[in-house]
Amino acid sequence: MNTLIGIMEKEIKENKETILGRLHAMLLESKPLIRVWMYSVMLEETQSAKVMEEFIKYVIDERKLEPNLKFYLYNQIASLSFSYRSYDNSNSKYLRWKLLEQIVSSYENETQDLLKYIPYEQRNQNLVFVIVPQILSGFHAPTKMAFDKAKFLMEHMHKKVLVINTAEFLSKIIEIVFYKPFYSEYIDSYLYKESIAWKGADIPYFQCENNMPNTADLRALLQTVMNVKPGLVIAIGGGSILANLIDKMIPVLTYGTTGNLQETMTSCQTLSGKLEEAELQLLGRMGIKETSIIPIQPKVNPDMQKSVVTRKELKLPENKFIVAVAGNRLDSEIDESFMQMLERVLDEDMAAAAIGTRFHSYEKYMQMMPGLRNKVQYLGYSADLLAWLEVCDVYVNPYRVGGGVSATDALLKGLPVITMDYGDVAVCAGKEFCTESYDTMPDLIRKYKDDAEFYQKMSVLAKERAQTLIDTPEELQSIIEEFQRRTSGDLSISGENKHDKF
Numbered sequence: 001m002n003t004l005i006g007i008m009e010k011e012i013k014e015n016k017e018t019i020l021g022r023l024h025a026m027l028l029e030s031k032p033l034i035r036v037w038m039y040s041v042m043l044e045e046t047q048s049a050k051v052m053e054e055f056i057k058y059v060i061d062e063r064k065l066e067p068n069l070k071f072y073l074y075n076q077i078a079s080l081s082f083s084y085r086s087y088d089n090s091n092s093k094y095l096r097w098k099l100l101e102q103i104v105s106s107y108e109n110e111t112q113d114l115l116k117y118i119p120y121e122q123r124n125q126n127l128v129f130v131i132v133p134q135i136l137s138g139f140h141a142p143t144k145m146a147f148d149k150a151k152f153l154m155e156h157m158h159k160k161v162l163v164i165n166t167a168e169f170l171s172k173i174i175e176i177v178f179y180k181p182f183y184s185e186y187i188d189s190y191l192y193k194e195s196i197a198w199k200g201a202d203i204p205y206f207q208c209e210n211n212m213p214n215t216a217d218l219r220a221l222l223q224t225v226m227n228v229k230p231g232l233v234i235a236i237g238g239g240s241i242l243a244n245l246i247d248k249m250i251p252v253l254t255y256g257t258t259g260n261l262q263e264t265m266t267s268c269q270t271l272s273g274k275l276e277e278a279e280l281q282l283l284g285r286m287g288i289k290e291t292s293i294i295p296i297q298p299k300v301n302p303d304m305q306k307s308v309v310t311r312k313e314l315k316l317p318e319n320k321f322i323v324a325v326a327g328n329r330l331d332s333e334i335d336e337s338f339m340q341m342l343e344r345v346l347d348e349d350m351a352a353a354a355i356g357t358r359f360h361s362y363e364k365y366m367q368m369m370p371g372l373r374n375k376v377q378y379l380g381y382s383a384d385l386l387a388w389l390e391v392c393d394v395y396v397n398p399y400r401v402g403g404g405v406s407a408t409d410a411l412l413k414g415l416p417v418i419t420m421d422y423g424d425v426a427v428c429a430g431k432e433f434c435t436e437s438y439d440t441m442p443d444l445i446r447k448y449k450d451d452a453e454f455y456q457k458m459s460v461l462a463k464e465r466a467q468t469l470i471d472t473p474e475e476l477q478s479i480i481e482e483f484q485r486r487t488s489g490d491l492s493i494s495g496e497n498k499h500d501k502f
Helices: 002-011 016-029 032-046 049-061 067-083 090-114 141-155 188-192 215-228 241-246 277-286 336-345 362-368 385-390 404-412 423-429 441-450 452-469 473-486
Strands: 124-132 160-165 195-198 201-207 230-236 252-255 268-272 293-296 321-327 350-356 376-380 394-396 417-420
Touching: 016 032, 032 049, 032 067, 049 067, 049 090, 067 090, 090 215, 090 241, 090 277, 124 141, 124 215, 124 241, 141 160, 141 195, 141 201, 141 230, 141 404, 141 473, 188 201, 215 230, 215 241, 230 241, 241 252, 252 473, 268 473, 293 473, 321 336, 321 385, 321 404, 321 441, 336 362, 336 441, 350 385, 362 376, 385 404, 394 404, 394 441, 404 417, 404 423, 404 452, 417 423, 417 441, 423 452, 441 452
Parallel strands: 124 160, 124 230, 160 201, 230 252, 252 268, 268 293, 321 350, 321 394, 350 376, 394 417
Antiparallel strands: 195 201
């Protein structure tokens, strides 16, 4: 296997089509783990939706793959789909959803004796569990969402709250050879914490070891649910095995982390943005009622600005028009097309600042496009994004799903946003800040640079838009009340009489 990997990584650039063709021809004759690796090569190098659908079908059908391995592959597939828009189509999403459903069913069979419905009157209405599959820094959107919701629940709804980091996302329970895999971060020191300080609040906290999902720990967590009987369970984002199992006991509200449908079988999920026809069809294919979707306005709880910085301190040019791009996964979010767009627009009076993490490909692009060497600066991670954006002029968004938090920070600072009508940034910024494509971005950037009156008008609009995006305790309480209304009586995600009252 190691020999095969070495040959592939050396030869694939020069003989891509030949190698990919041979791999596909060899699939049926290969053992499962070899086959998985072959698919991973083809997925990375072709970005073909057809190959992705074929791979997911294989993972679903292959009985020799254990549930925890299938869950590892589910998360690799979900990460690829988040990074490459060619994979994020309705059929692939349906297959991902069906794969997750199969995995959850496997663990349900192992925990069936604990999955007893807890009647409403037996639940502790003062206790809330907030479940999140990964906790990182405050720059990580799901982490922010989990602790912000917990703080609101504690301080404004006077609930006892426990944030549970299930560490389900790409844990270390299983590792196989996968071509250019996605890795998760895990903060070991948090394993021993019983609370996390967050914006002046002390949030009760529990973290699973980095070996989820495993039946023993899932059973322990489900037993805890049975013992303490929380009145409300909120899952931050889809894809959690634990959240889907708890939903057999208590209705779970999945709080969406993007403007897209989340893959979950829990009783309800929120959705910021319009429910499109393709998504309605997807729900129908999954046997999920439209009434399980709670529409919400995109909301964020922005951090306070902690400092003031200057362009000189950030090594940015003093007298140029600065284009900002920010993100946590810049390697996958910034592609060659985006860099070519910058190459076309950045003149001697302009520069670009890339803010965030995982931009290992920066040097590659500088070598490919030497004219950008002195025009695009990679600033790295900022713990005070508002301060760094304050010295920039516009926020330009690559074609990606995420980015809503950083775009909202830009709007708060009065930076006009330039985005295509796709993903979280478009949902947050609104149609006024959308453009058609990378082909139309350069002219719009130049207009902001050269037309002071237009810039001022849109800067004011940006600040006004930002105010509508700020989360409030009243918003969360309204969503919870709507969730409680929808999960009372015989309403459930599949139309079955799953929960008689909440």
